Amino acid sequence: MKRILLTLMASISIIGCMDSISVAPKIAELGTVSNAMQLERGRAVYITSCSRCHNAIRITSITKSEWDGILPEMIEESELTISDSMAVTEYIQAVLNASASAAAQPSKSE
């Protein structure tokens, strides 16, 4: 019984971690970036201000061109300051770029 419980807890926490990585990756997971401070701020805006009305949406579940349409609308909904809007826009951009370049890179084992 104890074992089942432990396994359950472990898997929940693993799933939990995986989630926070893929919904809105931490800056360290984006590879080398030049504007880490700004991206940190963008991520903070994304996971708090952008989850006021709905849960934070997995950034890579939306294509770049869809984001171009949705993001300005959502920034307006959120009544963000100009600097927060810029930070969150850069962060989303960086996540999309990182995932695009990861997809473009052939895996090393091949």
Place this chain on the structure above:
Amino acid sequence: MSYKIFLSVLCALFIVQSPCIATSRTSPWVYHSRTMMEGEFEYEQWVTFKTDKKNDSEYNEWRFRHELEWGVTDRLQLALYFADWRIKQTSEQEKITFRDVALEAVYQVQTPSIDQVGIAMYGEIKYGPEFLELEGKCILEWEFEQVSVLYNVTVEAEWEGDDLSETKGKLENSFSLTYQPEPSMTWGVQAVWEKEFPEWNSIGNDVVSIGPSFSWQNSNWWFSISPLFQITDVDSEPDLQVRLLFGIDF
């Protein structure tokens, strides 16, 4: 007449409103830890229907609450319930009663996100003819991608009767689990477990109710609805309760 004025004011506000931050509630029986942004207002309407008491086959009750919420700061929210009233039908009579007015304060201790649990503290005072109630609540909220979990623990002290001589305590635990298939909509389940302590010296029955919930929002208004079915066997408590909440932001 005054009700007409009230409705016109509401409609007017609805039309002239600027873009705003909804603080939609996905679970009518459980509070969440998000508070409104500074300077935001919201009107919230509660309608609760209770029926099916085993000890009174004719029991039916409608409860209405009109509430105005205000974001004082980004973390502190005040609310005024400017009327709580009921239409209650029992085997003996049918009557409409004005129950109370109430003042509520919610303080967000920690903002919920995928990185951390949301925490809020809630206090409320209700006052009416022959009625006084104090309520304290601790609210926890977890966010996992499309799933949210809410937990509230509530302690209540109530004084009722001619000279407020009848007292009782109440302890309530409530849970909600919701799934958001798309940003404007959630499905979920909710459960409420209540226990009363009449005169603070005896222990009442456990009453547990559970049921599904649904919520929908757009940028200016939202609603959530949930029926709760009693799964314990307490004759003096309704077996079915349905609550509809809707909010308009301005």
